[in-house]
Amino acid sequence: MITINPVANNQNYKNLSFGIFLPKKVFTDIRDIPRMKCGCCGDDMFTSDETKAFINSFAAGSKRALENSAMARYRGTPAFEFLQSLSEIRPKDTIAKLLSVDENKAKLKTLGDRTRLDVNMMSLISEGITVKAPRFMQKLEKYRPHFGAEDAEILNLMDVYALKYPKKTFAEIFNMPEVIEYHREIAALDKKQAAAKKIEVFKQLREFGQQKLLSADRKALQDTNTKAMSILNYEFFEADIKKGLIDDLYNSFVDSAKTRFWRKNLMKIVDELPIPRRTPDDFVVHCVESKKTDKDIITYFAKSLQATYEHFIPRSKDGADIKENIIVLCGKCNHRRSNLPYPFFLRFAPEMMNNLQKQFNKIITFIKHGKLIGYDDYPIVMKENVLTGSDNLIRLQIRDYLDFRKERAVKQVERTQAALVRDDDRINSASGRISEIDEKIKELEVQIRKLKKERQPLKTELEDAKEVYRTSQLDAEDAKAELNSINDSIAQDRETNAILKYKRRNLKK
Numbered sequence: 001m002i003t004i005n006p007v008a009n010n011q012n013y014k015n016l017s018f019g020i021f022l023p024k025k026v027f028t029d030i031r032d033i034p035r036m037k038c039g040c041c042g043d044d045m046f047t048s049d050e051t052k053a054f055i056n057s058f059a060a061g062s063k064r065a066l067e068n069s070a071m072a073r074y075r076g077t078p079a080f081e082f083l084q085s086l087s088e089i090r091p092k093d094t095i096a097k098l099l100s101v102d103e104n105k106a107k108l109k110t111l112g113d114r115t116r117l118d119v120n121m122m123s124l125i126s127e128g129i130t131v132k133a134p135r136f137m138q139k140l141e142k143y144r145p146h147f148g149a150e151d152a153e154i155l156n157l158m159d160v161y162a163l164k165y166p167k168k169t170f171a172e173i174f175n176m177p178e179v180i181e182y183h184r185e186i187a188a189l190d191k192k193q194a195a196a197k198k199i200e201v202f203k204q205l206r207e208f209g210q211q212k213l214l215s216a217d218r219k220a221l222q223d224t225n226t227k228a229m230s231i232l233n234y235e236f237f238e239a240d241i242k243k244g245l246i247d248d249l250y251n252s253f254v255d256s257a258k259t260r261f262w263r264k265n266l267m268k269i270v271d272e273l274p275i276p277r278r279t280p281d282d283f284v285v286h287c288v289e290s291k292k293t294d295k296d297i298i299t300y301f302a303k304s305l306q307a308t309y310e311h312f313i314p315r316s317k318d319g320a321d322i323k324e325n326i327i328v329l330c331g332k333c334n335h336r337r338s339n340l341p342y343p344f345f346l347r348f349a350p351e352m353m354n355n356l357q358k359q360f361n362k363i364i365t366f367i368k369h370g371k372l373i374g375y376d377d378y379p380i381v382m383k384e385n386v387l388t389g390s391d392n393l394i395r396l397q398i399r400d401y402l403d404f405r406k407e408r409a410v411k412q413v414e415r416t417q418a419a420l421v422r423d424d425d426r427i428n429s430a431s432g433r434i435s436e437i438d439e440k441i442k443e444l445e446v447q448i449r450k451l452k453k454e455r456q457p458l459k460t461e462l463e464d465a466k467e468v469y470r471t472s473q474l475d476a477e478d479a480k481a482e483l484n485s486i487n488d489s490i491a492q493d494r495e496t497n498a499i500l501k502y503k504r505r506n507l508k509k
């Protein structure tokens with residue numbers, strides 16, 4: 001997790017390392033294994049999804065968010081009024097949730113560019129605003145036992161503020177002038193006192209060297225003092241761990257010193273060194289100076305509860321990103337371990353070896369229940385590696401596991417064979433159907449051919465009938481024409497007769 005290691009060159013730790021085989025894919029998936037215990041403290045851990053949901057559950061409803069001081073500069077703008085109108089209907093929904101509703105999206109589109117921009121900014125700001133302090137503490141309550149000593153102190157302080165300012169969020173409380181000034185003063189005073197004490201103790205250590213030690217040992221003590229100083233200044237180690245590291249340093253100096261003197265005398269001075277630890281005052285000052293939002297504050301606590309993976313041999317000591325080199329720890333323990341060598345860290349977490357055993361058994365259970373899909377190659381080569389260098393406490397039930405795998409393989413073969421038989425049946429019944437259909441097609445083809453044959457004479461008959469009809473039509477026309485010419489002749493005859501009659505009358509006269 002962290003790359004600085006003041007004891008990296010200490011030969012005592014170099015040979016003590018152990019590797020456990022975990023599938024490579026664990027690096028991306030391990031966080032989503034449900035409810036696995038931390039390999040160090042044994043607490044339940046959040047998966048990454050649970051962490052997100054946990055953080056989101058602290059988000060303030062739109063009504064609360066709009067009341068927050070971070071929104072002050074938007075009061076009276078059209079954007080503020082728009083969000084207020086949405087919030088009046090569903091005050092408990094977050095602004096982001098309100099804006100994700102289609103109807104409201106459409107409404108937003110009708111607003112001007114400037115207003116839309118303001119609305120989006122306000123939505124972003126609202127993501128950083130959580131519920132008010134008392135509700136914040138209430139929601140965190142059930143996880144309190146999972147936090148380390150330093151965080152527990154911070155939470156106690158936050159309890160007090162939640163009682164004192166029940167109408168505000170923590171980001172608001174920490175930024176109040178009277179609050180931040182108070183904590184700044186105490187934090188500065190602590191640091192000043194610690195610095196003065198540190199100077200005094202190192203002065204005593206130098207004097208001790210000059211008075212009691214041979215010149216060769218004086219140089220070695222000086223080096224030891226420098227290393228102790230760098231450990232004291234290294235902010236990531238917790239106080240008890242720093243104390244352990246420093247005691248080790250001076251003890252190993254005494255062991256290798258050529259001068260004969262009382263260990264007790266030197267260690268009495270060393271015990272006076274002020275070991276810096278993170279106080280609630282530092283936390284408040286840090287929150288204000290780094291402009292932490294409410295969401296940042298809850299994220300800080302949530303990360304302590306989240307499952308993380310961790311290198312057995314730290315990266316800074318060439319520990320590789322391979323399956324042999326990781327275990328799963330909660331965020332709190334991962335942070336606490338920093339990059340300390342395990343043999344050293346185990347002094348502060350003696351339960352760890354037992355918990356690791358439980359963790360690996362649990363991983364195997366997950367595999368057995370198919371929750372780690374794709375991990376078939378899991379501990380095949382574990383046998384020769386798993387116990388190397390460890391104190392033999394980490395023992396996986398390898399024989400059981402291999403038996404289980406064999407059993408599963410047999411079952412898989414059976415299942416596959418059953419599936420094959422089923423498929424055969426299906427293929428057979430399908431081909432039966434296909435030949436049935438083919439048969440029908442053939443029948444239909446015969447029928448079509450027959451009908452086509454019947455159709456041919458009918459067609460010829462039709463053509464003939466049409467021809468007859470056409471001929472009759474022509475005959476009718478001819479007859480009509482003849483009739484007309486007869487009619488004409490009759491008319492002409494009449495006329496001729498009339499003329500003859502007339503002429504005959506005239507001749508008689």
Ligand SMILES: [Zn+2]
Nearest residue numbers: 038041330333
């Ligand atoms: Zn833990």
